[in-house]
Amino acid sequence: MKDPRNEVLAKLLLNYSTNLQKGEVLYLEMKGKETLELGKQIIHLATEKGAIPFWFYSDESLLRHFLYHANESQFEKQAELHLELMKRADAYIGIRGSDNAFDLADIPPEQRKLWNRLFVHPVHMEERVKRTKWVVLRYPNNAMAQLAETSQESFEDFYFEVCCADYEKMSKAMDQLKSLMEATDRVRIVGPGTDLEFSIQGIGVVKCDGHRNIPDGEVYTAPVKDSVNGTIRFNAPSLYEGIVYHNITLTFKNGQIVHATADNQVERLNKIFDTDAGARYVGEFSIACNPFILHPMKDTLFDEKIAGSLHFTPGQCYDEAYNGNQSAIHWDLVLIQRAEYGGGEIWFDGKLIRKDGKFTDPELEYQFSAENLRGFSNF
DSSP, X not given: OOOTHHHHHHHIIXXXXXXXXXXXXXXXXXXXXXXXXXXXXXXXXXXXXXXXXXXXXXXXXXHHHHHHHOOHHHHHHHHXXXXXXXXXXXXXXXXXXXXOTTTTTTSOHXXXXXXXXXXXXXXXXXXXXXXXXXXXXXXXOHHHHHHHTSOHHHHHHHHHHHHTSOHHHHHHHHHHHHHHHHTOOEEEEEETTEEEEEEOTTOOOEEESSSSEESOOEEEEOOOTTOOEEEEEOOSOEEETTEEEOSOEEEEETTEEEEEEOSSOHHHHHHHHTSSGGGGXXXXXXXXXXXXXXXXXXXXHHHTTBTTEXXXXXXXXXXXXXXXXXXXXXXXXXXXXXXXXXXXXXXXXXXXXXXTTEESSXXXXXXXXXXXXXXXXXX
């Protein structure tokens, strides 16, 4: 049976997130067969608007056969084909809903490194991110519900409430936090296993309010590249390239990761940070503020928005918050600072801004409350 919430979500993606216009070309990428119903709604509505949709279907079970056996020349040719498609697009919507989050777990690290460098970086980080109107999202299926450790029906209800929040109101709520970050030089992050300092002076600050990710809810910048010193321990598990890492701990000296450990897969972890010269530097620092996402579910698009969390990202920076770091990776690692996760503090220029996941300014804390932001999208 068709879910009417798909139409609501499709309208949000087309009318708000990408603001698709008549005559524009939309590149729709669907991963996983359960994304097709939402994909049909997007194609239908985009065509009605007078836009020109084209679509590409894939999933990790297909991709793994290419990744496992391809050589450098084949990666380059694949990238050339997709780069030409991306260059023709005005807007991009990526729906991710593969059946098995671990389909790529046995791909050799060297093959993944080639894929990231020769395909993901030029097609997505350089072309799609920098030159199209884009939004990416996951679609609720059993694989996603299993990672969240809940039933599919319960997860779907949670998913549509989170994804169809009142993003216009959220955007207005972010203005105060954005201004605060723009006026800040020194940042200090403190918590269990964490004492980290860096500067964000002169780096752009960006509101993430439903125009790039669904769900959304973060305000990001980047550290001055060589200013990061200290240690940070991330308490949200991170699923990356088919492997779940726990308690990743990074130590920095003058911006560079000089020591990286985790509860598991330490050798593989360090191979990721050896992808290229920029992989051991940080391209993003972000404060999350979505009150409807409270616990990690091993999905970055959700986990990086968890209320009372922050993420710190080894790898590629964004042009809008440019700190000069270039890399084939961009790995958002999440630290939850709410009291039930061990607590923690964020300091801006010697002033306590957030303690145990709550902003010290009562008005700012209310602006990001579920009470203020709850609402099913009218788009």
